[in-house]
Amino acid sequence: MEKSKVWKFNHNVDTDQIIPSQYLLLPTIEEMKAYTFEPLIKDFAKQVQPGDVIIAGENFGCGSSREQAPRVLKELGVRAVIAGSFARIFFRNAINIGLPAIICKEAYDKVKQDDVVELDMSEGLLKIGDETLTCTRLPEYMQTILNAGGLIEFLNKEEVE
Amino acid sequence: MGYTCIEKIIMKNLGQNHVRPNDIVTVNVDRVMIHDIFVPFVADKFEEMGFEKIWDPEKVVLIYDHLVPTSRVEDVRHFQIGDAFAAKYGIKNVHRGDGICHQLMPEADYVKPGDVVFGTDSHTTTYGSIGAFSSGVGYTEMAAILGTGQLWVKVPETIRVTIDGKLPAGVMSKDVILRLIGDLGADGANYKALEFAGSAVDSMSIASRMTIANMSVEAGAKAGLFAPDEKVAEYCGVSIEEIPDISADENAKYAKEIRYKAEELVPVVACPSSVDKIKPVTEVEGTPIDQVFIGSCTNGRLEDLEIAAKILEGKKVADYVKLIVTPASREVYRQASEAGILETLIKAGAIVTHPGCGLCCGRSGGILSEGERVVATNNRNFLGRMGPSSVEIYLSSPAVAAASAVSGRIALPAL
Numbered sequence: 180m181e182k183s184k185v186w187k188f189n190h191n192v193d194t195d196q197i198i199p200s201q202y203l204l205l206p207t208i209e210e211m212k213a214y215t216f217e218p219l220i221k222d223f224a225k226q227v228q229p230g231d232v233i234i235a236g237e238n239f240g241c242g243s244s245r246e247q248a249p250r251v252l253k254e255l256g257v258r259a260v261i262a263g264s265f266a267r268i269f270f271r272n273a274i275n276i277g278l279p280a281i282i283c284k285e286a287y288d289k290v291k292q293d294d295v296v297e298l299d300m301s302e303g304l305l306k307i308g309d310e311t312l313t314c315t316r317l318p319e320y321m322q323t324i325l326n327a328g329g330l331i332e333f334l335n336k337e338e339v340e
Numbered sequence: 341m342g343y344t345c346i347e348k349i350i351m352k353n354l355g356q357n358h359v360r361p362n363d364i365v366t367v368n369v370d371r372v373m374i375h376d377i378f379v380p381f382v383a384d385k386f387e388e389m390g391f392e393k394i395w396d397p398e399k400v401v402l403i404y405d406h407l408v409p410t411s412r413v414e415d416v417r418h419f420q421i422g423d424a425f426a427a428k429y430g431i432k433n434v435h436r437g438d439g440i441c442h443q444l445m446p447e448a449d450y451v452k453p454g455d456v457v458f459g460t461d462s463h464t465t466t467y468g469s470i471g472a473f474s475s476g477v478g479y480t481e482m483a484a485i486l487g488t489g490q491l492w493v494k495v496p497e498t499i500r501v502t503i504d505g506k507l508p509a510g511v512m513s514k515d516v517i518l519r520l521i522g523d524l525g526a527d528g529a530n531y532k533a534l535e536f537a538g539s540a541v542d543s544m545s546i547a548s549r550m551t552i553a554n555m556s557v558e559a560g561a562k563a564g565l566f567a568p569d570e571k572v573a574e575y576c577g578v579s580i581e582e583i584p585d586i587s588a589d590e591n592a593k594y595a596k597e598i599r600y601k602a603e604e605l606v607p608v609v610a611c612p613s614s615v616d617k618i619k620p621v622t623e624v625e626g627t628p629i630d631q632v633f634i635g636s637c638t639n640g641r642l643e644d645l646e647i648a649a650k651i652l653e654g655k656k657v658a659d660y661v662k663l664i665v666t667p668a669s670r671e672v673y674r675q676a677s678e679a680g681i682l683e684t685l686i687k688a689g690a691i692v693t694h695p696g697c698g699l700c701c702g703r704s705g706g707i708l709s710e711g712e713r714v715v716a717t718n719n720r721n722f723l724g725r726m727g728p729s730s731v732e733i734y735l736s737s738p739a740v741a742a743a744s745a746v747s748g749r750i751a752l753p754a755l
Contacts (some may be wrong), residue, residue: 190473191526191614195722200702202375204407205416208383218724238527241560244462246381246478267531268462291545320492322366324439331389334487 180297180306183232187292190236194269194294197240197248209293211250228257232298236262236287239280240269249273249280259298261314263285263304274321277329282315283303342589343467343583344498345565346533346727350463351475351588355455360510361497361595366490369399369473371450373568374482376443377701378402379422381479382460382486386425391487397430400486401450401535403441404434406697411704412516415574429486437697439669442466444544444552447669450639453577454584456483463637463719465561468553469546470576471586472532476557477705485514497526497595498531503540505602512647513548514639514717514737516540517555518608522618530560533586540602541566546575554638555719558615598716601686605750609715610735613723621740624750629713632657632727634738635666635693636700638720644717644738645676650683657689658748664699664706665690690745702726716746 195218202214220305231276233252239257239262240248252260259279263286273280279300289307290296297306303314317325327333343351343359350359353367358499379402394400396451402422407415418434426434438444442463445451453471458464467474477491485491501520506511523527530585534556541549556564566572567587573580604676609624611617634640634648643669657663663687667673673695676682682692691706698705700718708727710712714734721733736744739753 193720193722195720196723199724204412204418206380206414206417219727238560241526242462242720244460244464244476245378246479246480248567248621264527264529264530267562268476268478271481274476275480318364318494331385331482334484 180299180304181230182297183297184228185290185292185294185296186227186231186233187290188233188235188239191238191241192235193229193242193296194240194245194248196243198245198251203247208247208250208254211247212249212254213232215251215255220233222256227255227257230258231256231267233260234286235260237264241266244257246276247277249278253278259300270298274317274325275289275330277325279325283312285324341593342591343537344533344592344594345567345586345588346496346498346563349454349456350495352454352584352586354696357493358590361495363495366492367456368484369455369489369491370455371399371401372482372485373401373403373445373457375406375461375465376418376422377406378460378479379425380418382482383421385480385483385487389483389487394431394486395489396431397432400431400580401433401445402426402435403444404436405440406701406703408437409694409698411661420547432538436717439450439671440530440640440697441635443641443668443672446470447671449577450548453572454586458482458491462557463554465564466550466554466637468556468563468565469549470572470740473563475562477565485549494531496531498533498535499529499596500535500537501598502538503536503593503600504538504589505540505600507540507602507605510739510753511605511607512652512737512739515546515605515608517552517608517734518618519605520598521559521616522608523557524559526558526614526616527560531565532561533565534559534561535565537567537705542569546571550611550641551638552728555631556741558719561610572691588737595653607737607740609740610721612732612734615735617723621750621752625752627713627750629661629715629744629749630661631664631706631708631712631714633664633699633706633714633716633718634740634741635664637668638719639717639738640666640668640672642675645685648738648742649681650690651739652690652746656687657744657745661745661748662706663690663745666693666705667695667696679705699726715741715750717741
């Protein structure tokens with residue numbers, strides 16, 4: 180299993196907190212990513228390391244339909260977002276762009292900021308200290324899109340087949 | 341066992357006589373809406389996917405509303421890219437400043453009862469008010485719909501909300517939906533459809549129903565539906581017989597049923613910074629404010645401006661308070677002007693702006709400053725939505741907003 184540092188977030192993290200509206204006008208995700216989580220953590224984009232994971236409470240990604248929210252996280256190298264539950268548009272967007280959005284009800288209460296956890300995405304296992312939690316599996320159709328790397332890759336692959 | 345409203349719309353769309361919650365189905369899309377903020381990203385992904393044409397350009401509506409009129413030089417790029425995309429792929433339905441997308445889609449006849457509609461905006465749920473299954477998607481999915489005309493969806497479970505009786509004076513449909521979001525929580529309807537019924541709903545105008553459908557997404561709902569009735573038929577300019585039967589069956593199965601007595605509902609606000617932090621106005625009455633905003637796809641329609649004018653008639657906006665009124669569309673603007681509503685508002689000291697999303701999306705038209713407090717009729721009070729994170733946003737009905745503008749403090753409307 181691969182080790183990842185934890186960034187812990189609360190319940191109901193909305194898309195305006197992930198990437199505030201005023202930055203949606205920047206022409207590229209590359210430029211936008213510097214402002215990720217700006218209302219919550221000033222230097223998140225500088226501090227986060229590729230391979231880190233986000234662990235949050237219920238309803239992660241509620242609010243707007245902005246796909247830039249999962250995009251900036253992916254662009255910063257966030258390996259997966261693990262939450263008690265996800266708002267539906269964020270969840271679809273995350274899978275469609277190839278960012279693993281993993282539902283694990285118990286993780287939130289068991290981790291602290293900066294903990295190191297081990298995540299096995301193929302088996303859906305999350306190891307926190309000595310404890311191994313089982314994450315909810317995606318519906319097969321969504322798993323296929325995620326495995327392909329996202330919707331574009333999935334559609335392109337379908338065409339070839 | 342019978343079917344709920346959303347199940348019937350999906351069955352009609354698929355030409356099937358059976359679906360159940362959690363089925364994953366591929367629906368044929370009747371209409372899509374793309375707005376100015378996301379059009380460059382949709383265009384980019386559409387080309388990246390290698391599509392050569394749009395499945396049916398007639399079914400695509402492009403609306404410039406978030407950036408109209410522009411507030412920064414770089415905004416123009418979105419119109420340029422949108423116009424070039426529309427020209428290249430034959431999109432004729434382009435609105436450049438006619439109003440907010442969720443007002444225009446039903447108003448300009450792009451949505452009919454029973455339709456399946458997707459938009460690049462979470463408040464696309466608004467068209468549930470006229471019996472359409474409509475929901476928000478990201479820009480990559482929108483690009484895929486443009487190429488294929490289809491989208492996979494999971495058939496949602498339904499929560500039925502019944503409101504019987506007569507709403508007291510000064511209680512608007514906004515108070516109903518805020519109360520419901522407070523009771524359900526911001527994730528209480530995640531992945532589910534809300535279905536509204538009852539005598540209080542029957543007597544609501546289409547505009548009032550739009551407010552409820554619009555904010556259904558704030559409880560996480562995929563759709564907020566009202567079975568079409570005579571009012572919907574009239575609004576859509578069709579006879580009731582022409583509307584497909586999508587009313588829920590008596591024996592439909594619901595995930596949950598919630599009931600309210602209209603007489604027991606009171607004016608409420610959503611306190612900063614969460615849509616489900618609902619309190620009766622009486623609990624926060626007297627809180628000093630700096631600004632009031634009446635507008636948005638939630639509450640910028642004629643009846644909203646009308647009730648504000650009724651409250652502001654012959655009065656003045658409190659010193660140091662800015663009252664910003666934004667009609668939801670050019671048509672609403674025109675009607676409000678013709679009915680003398682704008683004159684009343686202007687005389688009371690309101691700043692009446694052009695139709696658009698401006699302040700609600702924190703882009704233009706009254707952005708607040710550090711530590712300021714606003715009473716606003718839109719749909720979100722998230723941290724940093726209308727200015728810096730220290731701005732406090734209280735969401736309310738237009739009646740509470742107007743009364744607060746007069747008193748300079750959060751206030752109950754005297755109606």
